[in-house]
Amino acid sequence: MNSKDSSLTENWIQVKDINNGMIFLDDKSMVSGVKISPRNIFILTESEQNRIINSLKEFYNLIEYEFWLVVADRPVDINLYVSQLELQMSNEQSPARRKLLADDIEKAEMFSMNNVVDTEYYILVKDTNSDALTKKVRGLINNMAGTGLIATQTSNEDLRSILDNFLNGGVTYKSGSVITE
Numbered sequence: 405m406n407s408k409d410s411s412l413t414e415n416w417i418q419v420k421d422i423n424n425g426m427i428f429l430d431d432k433s434m435v436s437g438v439k440i441s442p443r444n445i446f447i448l449t450e451s452e453q454n455r456i457i458n459s460l461k462e463f464y465n466l467i468e469y470e471f472w473l474v475v476a477d478r479p480v481d482i483n484l485y486v487s488q489l490e491l492q493m494s495n496e497q498s499p500a501r502r503k504l505l506a507d508d509i510e511k512a513e514m515f516s517m518n519n520v521v522d523t524e525y526y527i528l529v530k531d532t533n534s535d536a537l538t539k540k541v542r543g544l545i546n547n548m549a550g551t552g553l554i555a556t557q558t559s560n561e562d563l564r565s566i567l568d569n570f571l572n573g574g575v576t577y578k579s580g581s582v583i584t585e
Contacts, residue, residue: 406548438555459551472528476569477521
């Protein structure tokens, strides 16, 4: 089997580099986008919910280029939070507060055992011109603000997380020695 017929991921994804919030591909095109901060609209009034939903419909209909909506789950590490609770409990004298802290620690450990994830939302775009790509990203950020949602440009870490999520089942790739046949 020659390398062009290989089903290895690196033969069809063609990532050259990830830098400055962009994925650089072997074909000289770049991928970047925005990360959308989640917002629970279901705690808002019905009219506010409808306003946001209608604004999103308008937003998506105004995009005049190809884009990808990506929803990715990222594992949540709450070990630091549990450690802080344990430290706080060791310094607490009040039995009532110690009980509350113990309950919080128990809940946090339950979440840890159930593989808690944080869901992240992205809109990704592709272009061969970095200025055009930057303009698209800025436009997405500005237009997203008009819907009442907050968006920021994807970071290198965001893009690596997206690739890890889709290509490696959420397992972070650790670089090391590469052995070829």
